[in-house]
Amino acid sequence: MPAAPLPYALIFDMDGVIIDNTAAQARAFQLLFRDLGLTTNARRLLRRLNGMPAGEILQHVFTKPVPKKQLAEFAAQRELLYRVLYWHKRQALPGLREFLQAARAAGFRIALGTGSGTETISYILDHLDLRRYFDMVVGKDDVSKGKPHPDTYTTTAHKLGIEPARCVVFEDALLGEQAAYRAGMRCIGVSTTLNAADFQAPLTVIPDFTHLTPQQVLALLKQHPEAPKPSKQLAKRQYMRG
Template sequence: MSPSPRPLAAIFDMDGTLVDNMRFHVQAWVALSRGLGLDAPAERFEREFAGMRNEELLPALLGRPVATEELAHLAERKERHYRELYAPHLAPLRGARELLSRLRGAGFGLAVASAAPRANRAFVLDGLGLRPHFAHVIGAEDVSRGKPAPDLFLAAARALGVEPSACVVFEDAVNGILAARAAGMLAVGVSTLTPDAVLREAGAHWVIGDFATLPRAFEQLLFADTV
């Protein structure tokens, strides 16, 4: 199953991947929905909306076009609530720091590709001191389409100066796995919220629960000279 040759770059989604925070996003979205008089179940945010830009998600949630000012207001209301919920729990996913250091030491180019707003990226990446690991951070403002479109991952590959086929993506959501596969990249599912079987069905080449233990074949692919 292990493709070759060895990847040259690793691209990480942020929410649900570098940090186990998706349940707090879902809580904030459900609270916003109820405040707007909408009955939107948590599962819809977990499966359908995960990885989408707020500019795409809110019109889909409301079922109508949303003016720029209203969109900005609703998005900030939700994101502020999410940060308040998650702040006491802010922590990297198990093994994340060690894997990032190991990848850098092995010469990988590293990037984040996340539809999360700029303030949320700063909250996590700077709050945990993870930003120095990454040569580039690609956000929603850098593309016109969120996941499952491949735009975020393709933009990250361009920034790193590598072909998409030389990239491996770490991603927790179905939309993200679909985006990675559409970009022509290896896809590693991180099952912080979505079950292993669902990630595999979406096209994940491997599935991991965290970064502390990698499948042997995948570890050999990444670190053939050191394993």
């Protein structure tokens, strides 16, 4: 009797992938910057640094070093603003539930790998009743280094018991895409934050999950059997002020 084929894993980022919340995130940052007397453009900031924890993002907007305790307070303020702004807008990206159900039926393992903390993950997953679709949830508290370091995705693959080469990451951010490639994984882009041309080398770019099927993912994996080499330029953790 032939051995059963090895499973593939689908690993989803949270913000901008299972939900379309980038506008609310940017607005929360912009309100915080206004309170702090900063002129930073939040949308431009997130185009470059989206995928990092808020505290780490905030490190890049000050011209002088800020104590970690104060950065944490600013991040908590931004989180409160974000939750208020997004409270009544929480909903899954179109087609997500149906795709997750179909992927599980097709034999995929499914996980979440995000730079968000436990409470923020719960704010989305449990409110939307999405946690039941995921075999594993990995957040910022589970790793020592955030994106574009590969830790989020390598940790997720390890916990799933699946080799990185058999993992596909869904990402909306440059740093997240680079984290996937650094982990030896392939990536599907989600264009809630970036245009398709902004990504480096995704298998494909989708606006949502309405027309994606597990069979299409398998076909893309066969067409692109190797993970791309990460781009040092795109992995730079810096805010481009130009």
